[in-house]
Amino acid sequence: MPRIILSVNAGSSSVKATFYKLENPPVAVLDAQVSGITSPPQTLKYSTATSKKKEQLKESLGTPPDAFKYLLRRCLTDSDLAQLAGMDDVVFICHRIVHGGDYTQAIEINDETYHNLKKIEDLAPLHNFPALEIIRKCRQELPNVKNIAHFDSAFHHTLPKHVRTYAIDQEVATRNKLRKYGFHGISYAFILRSVAEFLGKPQQDTNLIVMHIGSGASVCAIKAGKSIDTSMGLTPLAGLPGATRSGDVDPSLVFHYTSEASSLSPASTKEMHISTAEEILNKKSGWKGLTGTTDFSQIAVDNPPTENHRLAFDILVDRICGFVGNYFVKLRGRVDALVFAGGIGEKSALLRQAVTQECSSLGFDLDAQRNSHGAEDDKPVTDLTRDYSSDKKEAKPRVLICQTDEQFQMAYHSVNHMKI
Ligand SMILES: Nc1ncnc2c1ncn2[C@@H]1O[C@H](COP(=O)(O)OP(=O)(O)O)[C@@H](O)[C@H]1O
Ligand SMILES: CC(=O)OP(=O)(O)O
Ligand SMILES: [Mg+2]
Structure with missing residues (x-):
């Protein structure tokens, strides 16, 4: 069986989970997503190299962690995936975390880094809270699998000081970490790489x-x-x-x-x-x-x-x-x-x-x-x-x-x- 990477993207209206063969570049074997979490009906889209499915969900998945749990259950019972790999083959799980505070690059989750992320959760409660809930569940239920957090904000660590600074009392700004962070950076990194290659x-x-x-x-x-x-x-x-x-x-x-x-x-x-x-x-x-x-x-x-x-x-x-x-x-x-x-x-x-x-x-x-x-x-x-x-x-x-x-x-x- 190949070694597998699972990538999880908890967005505001959808949860997307993709399984890849651990190769360079990684090769997608199964992609599953639940969309419409904020506006039912919710739909499940599902694709492997050989099949594509789209269905409306009967049950309502209230939160991104519920949607993740559902996706995992569906993926692990998928006959195409079962032929390719099982959960035991998953070597690590990549998680999209929208707000990474001062982190300028991806990190492995351990007790300390998890705790650091919990501390800044209030800076993006609607995004980070569900993503960290998903990480907590993965650590609990799959203790042998590494979890890696990738941050939307990390791509923007190059913002010049005058751009990232708000015109407010700087003592308060520093104490409460109030500045421009910027998001969608994982997407911008993909786009920069792809477009630069396209432009030569x-x-x-x-x-x-x-x-x-x-x-x-x-x-x-x-x-x-x-x-x-x-x-x-x-x-x-x-x-x-x-x-x-x-x-x-x-x-x-x-x-x-x-x-x-x-x-x-x-x-x-x-x-x-x-x-x-x-x-x-x-x-x-x-x-x-x-x-x-x-x-x-x-x-x-x-x-x-x-x-x-x-x-x-x-x-x-x-x-x-x-x-x-x-x-x-x-x-x-x-x-x-x-x-x-x-x-x-x-x-x-x-x-x-x-x-x-x-x-x-x-x-x-x-x-x-x-x-x-x-x-x-x-x-x-x-x-x-x-x-x-x-x-x-x-x-x-x-x-x-x-x-x-x-x-x-x-x-x-x-x-x-x-x-x-
Ligand atoms: N053909 C279309 N024309 C306009 N908007 C579309 C179309 N298809 C999908 N969308 C919109 O794209 C949005 C979802 O984009 P997506 O990047 O997948 O969201 P997120 O990752 O933030 O959950 C939804 O608002 C959906 O209505
Ligand atoms: C940062 C952000 O708004 O992410 P999404 O568009 O996935 O909700
Ligand atoms: Mg998105």
Whole structure:
């Protein structure tokens, strides 16, 4: 039996688990995901080299740890996987942890590192709490398997000081670790590697503006292969609106929204402390607050069902373009490519078209046909730039889709950069 890596990605609306053969690069043998955790019906997608399944779940999985437990049970009873491997063959498990605090690279989980992560859990209670619960269960039930934590925030450890610092009392900022961290970094690392390879450039010579637009959405400016700015902040709430998140608002809005905003929310437990304001801005805003749905494919349509659906689309395009303009200036106009990624960025031709059109004064130029065709199967990068085959293509920044893969990036990083 081969040795196996399991990669777990607990996102805000989905849990994705992929089993890889421990090779370099790792080879996927089974991929399973539960999506719609925030907005039933929940669906299970399931693929191996020989089969693909998609089904609506009858039972409702309330939290990411429930979804993980369910996925594991389904995977281990899968006949395709059973032929390939069993849980005994799993050598280590990679976990996506959104907030890594001051950690600048992936770490192995032991009592000490687990405890350190628990201490900063309140900085991202909605993301880190379920991910750490999954780690706790894995350590308890699979004591012989190594757990490796990969951090979304680690990619952004290169943010310059003036970018990562908030204009507040620095004594309080330092004591409470209040600064911009940035997230979606595992995805940005995958995208940087894939796009640099596609462009035939070393990563350290590559400048990109990348949009990871999924249930949580962010933009990142990459200069010479390093993150120099990103739209999320202390927590994944800052920047762009998302499925249930407001994105940037005037911080004073919290004091005017409801009189209970600063008290602990009823969802708060002994382990997870969140205020009503955090809950409203993280879980009841964004597309859900505007339209009632968290499914952007119902919003990004030619004829939206309501004015608020149209408004939600226009708001997202407006906020994305604000960051693209900002980062274009920070990169001094030297941008190799504008990259769309994440569930929405990869699948919505309408969003790509609207953003590129609004930003056309910066030289981004989309081929309408390529755009409506979308991402090419089995290729991480698809070029959507107009005049793709003309001599002028070198002069223009490319417009690309990158089918990002956080589970693969974690497995790849572990195999190449960690002693395992
Ligand atoms: N064809 C589509 N057009 C627009 N949005 C889509 C489409 N297909 C999926 N989406 C949206 O992608 C989002 C999920 O993206 P994903 O990156 O997988 O999320 P996450 O990892 O944050 O759970 C959902 O809001 C979903 O509605
Ligand atoms: C950081 C973040 O928002 O992650 P996700 O989009 O998976 O919720
Ligand atoms: Mg995600």
